[in-house]
Amino acid sequence: MCKSGRSFETPDCVGSSGRAAAGMIRTSLLLFCILHSLIMTAYTRHNTHKTPAQQQYLATVLLVPTCNAANTGRSFSQNFEHTIAFDFVEQLQKILNMHYSNVRCLLSHQRARPISPFQQVNTANCLFVDLVIACGFYKETEEKPSVHLYSFSYGQEFIKKKWDLSWCPYEQTYLIKKTETQQYAKLCQEVLNEYPNILNMYGPYRIPLKPLIGMIPPALLFEIGIRHDKDWQQIIEPISDAVSAVINTILSNLREWSI
């Protein structure tokens, strides 16, 4: 015999206990829906609390010091190229992050870590970055720093095959974004030529460079000659202006394509 509201002993009993079970199910469903809507509301508010610029990065720039913990590079009076290049790119990253909230600036590897062969190339290609800036330093005898600008090329580009959908040899991947690379190199040259009192500008040169081989996005290498270890601070501003000019070009191109 069924008792009202509590007993579920007999499955054939559809009386008050069955109605109670159905009521409990409805109540639990109602509570679930309320909780779910509260959670979704809180998540949406959390996302909309961010500014629209922080929600989406329009462009990505990869900064590549040409040395790592295993290969410390060329030697200076008190340091190695590894230390100076990392100090330089970290400062460059801070400046670019300050100027551009919608551009993501990444470092290719950490300071105290060795890198495997082609690690930087894989990072640049897999992350679909818009620009790669590599920086290297050497000891210069002249007082004024020298800046040599390089991009990758194996020559005879006019006779090289263009690919639609096929395997591309790694020494010819630069052809995919060759036009943009040359445009950005010329832009950097124009900006750096506006600082004749601070640095001597050479280039841009197109030669087979090991740090840039295999990269699909436009890649430029700045090789900077300095006399003293801290002289890199003199040229951070011209280099950041040159990179900023290139980033502005990339952003304006992206806006044109989105229209």
Added chain:
Amino acid sequence: MIIGIIYFVLAHHIVVIRYPLSIENEASLNAMKKKECGVYYWHNNAWVTEKIYLLSSANDAYNIKQLINGMFGLLVEEQLLTKKVNVESVLLSQNNNDLYVSFSRSPFSKNEPIFAKWMRIEGILKTIRSNHKSINNVRFLLQHQPLQDTHLDFSQPWPIKGFTENQK
């Protein structure tokens, strides 16, 4: 048994039979001439040309080896190279278009900038093409292994014209 004895002495070079043709080849190799060659290198932001005298033979690979060794000797005299670099071997492909040059040590110093390294290779290429017109590509090796450098890539052969004309 007689045939076996003859075969044994020939196989162990106890008796050596030389054909008349081999005598002619040796004669051509031994016929060396003194030749004036132009050597190019980059110094003080300009190309410098010097003339050196080498003993050239009919063997092109031998001549190129002597030429590059002469060039490196000159660079050491001018104190542009701190350590002497020797060319261990030079090989030409069958069609004489591709050249393989193997160095005994890296022709670059550790602290050199990219531009200096590039110009050194351009000097070698310019020296080779001014003295040997038939070569199209040069592959650089270090002790018969691909030459590895931190900044320049040598995984592919370099064109004999270099990359100075590629800058336009």
